[in-house]
Amino acid sequence: MQNYLNSQQLLSRPYRQAVLKALLIITIISGLLFTVLNLGRQNYSLAFAELLMSIYSMAILWLLSTTDFVKHIEIWALVYLVPFFSVMMLALASPGATASVFVWVFLIPILSHFTLGKRLGLMISVCYIAMAGVIFFNKYQADLELLGPVPVANFSILTLVILAFSSAYEITREQTELRLLKMAHSDPLTGLANRAHLHSVFEHEQRRSERAQSPLCIALLDLDHFKRVNDTYGHEVGDMALVHVAEVLKAGLRKSDLVARLGGEEFCLLLMETQGQQGLAVADKIRRRLEQTPVMFEGAPLVIDGTVITLTISGGVAEHGVDGTALKDLIRVADQRLYESKNNGRNQIRLHSDAASALEVDDKSPGLLF
Numbered sequence: 001m002q003n004y005l006n007s008q009q010l011l012s013r014p015y016r017q018a019v020l021k022a023l024l025i026i027t028i029i030s031g032l033l034f035t036v037l038n039l040g041r042q043n044y045s046l047a048f049a050e051l052l053m054s055i056y057s058m059a060i061l062w063l064l065s066t067t068d069f070v071k072h073i074e075i076w077a078l079v080y081l082v083p084f085f086s087v088m089m090l091a092l093a094s095p096g097a098t099a100s101v102f103v104w105v106f107l108i109p110i111l112s113h114f115t116l117g118k119r120l121g122l123m124i125s126v127c128y129i130a131m132a133g134v135i136f137f138n139k140y141q142a143d144l145e146l147l148g149p150v151p152v153a154n155f156s157i158l159t160l161v162i163l164a165f166s167s168a169y170e171i172t173r174e175q176t177e178l179r180l181l182k183m184a185h186s187d188p189l190t191g192l193a194n195r196a197h198l199h200s201v202f203e204h205e206q207r208r209s210e211r212a213q214s215p216l217c218i219a220l221l222d223l224d225h226f227k228r229v230n231d232t233y234g235h236e237v238g239d240m241a242l243v244h245v246a247e248v249l250k251a252g253l254r255k256s257d258l259v260a261r262l263g264g265e266e267f268c269l270l271l272m273e274t275q276g277q278q279g280l281a282v283a284d285k286i287r288r289r290l291e292q293t294p295v296m297f298e299g300a301p302l303v304i305d306g307t308v309i310t311l312t313i314s315g316g317v318a319e320h321g322v323d324g325t326a327l328k329d330l331i332r333v334a335d336q337r338l339y340e341s342k343n344n345g346r347n348q349i350r351l352h353s354d355a356a357s358a359l360e361v362d363d364k365s366p367g368l369l370f
């Protein structure tokens with residue numbers, strides 16, 4: 001889940017980057033326009049603040065196009081929004097400004113949520129809206145018309161509605177993004193990671209492993225004679241069997257490890273902080289567990305025509321740095337070892353090409369159907 005959340009944050013960043021860039025351009029243009037308007041009304045302090053905000057926005061826009069800022073987009077958004085909203089507060093408090101300037105407050109929740117996300121966006125919105133409220137009441141405390149119940153109710157309700165809509169929009173957008181991300185990264189039948197997710201996690205783990213000089217290995221596992229399950233009992237039972245295998249694989253691993261379904265009846269384990277020999281032991285422990293656990297359906301062993309269905313698996317292990325560094329090389333080596341396991345009687349896992357590296361085969365376990 002944490003992985004998906006991190007990826008979702010990465011996914012949100014280009015979107016926030018585009019919104020922030022558009023905002024900066026609008027601020028530069030409108031800042032210059034209001035500088036001229038305020039100079040015309042001889043409101044020099046506000047004109048100066050508007051001009052400063054315009055120049056500041058130009059500087060941020062320039063920095064954004066020259067640095068790799070997308071990683072810190074929320075910080076950049078704060079660097080822009082805090083002075084922008086502060087100038088807005090200054091404009092609201094300015095004695096020369098009319099009450100119509102307060103309509104800018106409606107922008108606060110929209111801009112905050114779009115560029116900062118649901119939590120930080122809400123916090124910043126509430127702070128500045130509260131500040132605008134205090135300024136409004138202080139400035140117009142003697143103005144009975146503006147502080148009458150109707151204008152106050154109009155202003156407050158509209159602000160709350162915009163705040164609620166912006167917040168709801170951002171929450172829904174983030175949830176939808178997370179759902180799409182999960183769908184794009186997981187296998188719909190078993191819920192395991194798919195090949196694309198394995199690749200992205202491997203890239204990250206490979207860098208970490210090289211930095212920390214820690215071992216990393218993969219195990220490629222393929223169900224034995226799975227075609228017979230489908231041919232004998234049909235695809236529906238085959239699907240149940242695949243879901244059961246996914247459960248056994250997940251249960252046999254640490255939380256930090258990853259199990260992916262590469263397609264059909266082929267799975268890949270990504271084992272962190274694990275050397276080849278340890279990886280072989282982990283994969284073999286899972287092989288034995290699968291062999292001993294009948295295919296489960298809704299909490300009970302699946303029995304068809306009086307037969308308890310049990311599956312076996314063959315596999316090959318490859319170690320990062322020993323058998324290659326790229327995932328495709330590790331998969332190729334593990335695949336060769338997997339097929340040696342298949343050719344040597346199935347239901348076994350190999351780390352090297354020689355037969356001695358295969359952990360004990362128990363091909364004739366009683367009661368096993370496949």
Ligand SMILES: Nc1nc2c(ncn2[C@@H]2O[C@H](COP(=O)(O)OP(=O)(O)OP(=O)(O)O)[C@@H](O)[C@H]2O)c(=O)[nH]1
Binds near residue numbers: 227230
């Ligand atoms: N039910 C089901 N079957 C699948 C799925 N994906 C692949 N298969 C089946 O898995 C079987 C794989 O067959 P083979 O490649 O011959 O492998 P095998 O029968 O396991 O034989 P060995 O690997 O040599 O032990 C085929 O019958 C595919 O139809 C799936 O999502 N659901």
